[in-house]
Amino acid sequence: MTAPTRIQRRRTKGWRCPDNTVIVSRPSRFGNPFTIQGCIDAEWTDSVAEARRICTQTFEEWLDGNLLGGPGPDGTAWSAQRLDWINSHLVDLRSKNLACYCPLPEPGQPDHCHAAVLLRLANLTTGEPL
Structure with missing residues (x-):
């Protein structure tokens, strides 16, 4: 069995999501609520590459419980309810490829x-803390 991997999702004609792959891009329930544009608008950086790094790091800190839920009603933005949902459904991603638009x-x-x-957290060996 091959290890699960990250797939770059495409909008090109004829592209199909591979078998055993879950789409986790922004519109999905697993999507990252922290945006590149949000980082740039907050003047944390003016570089898209650096903003992508910040968004990924912030997402991981959020999943680890190091950030409190943010603005918006439950189920939106980076609410505590959404955080709980993602963490409780990581097991659904185990052994699956994950697809996102990021390069x-x-x-x-x-x-x-x-x-x-998500790929790393979903595939931790049994007994490892999430």
């Missing part, structure tokens, strides 16, 4: 995509 990293480079975070 894939160059070989040897870190993967700054929330799907990489």
Whole structure:
């Protein structure tokens, strides 16, 4: 059995999501609520690459419980309810490929995509803390 991997989702004609793949891009319930544009608007950075890194890091901190729920009614934005839902459904992603629109990293480079975070957390060996 091959290890699950991150797939770059495409909008090109003829592209199909591979078998055993779950789409986790922003519109999905697993989507990252932290946006590149939000980072740039907050003046945390003016670089898209750096904003992508910040969004991925913030997503991971949020999943780890290091950030309190944010603005918006339950089930939206980065609410505590949404956080609980994602954490309780990580098991649904175990052994699955995950697809997102973020570009894939160059070989040897870190993967700054929330799907990489989900992939790692969903596939921790039994007994490891999430």
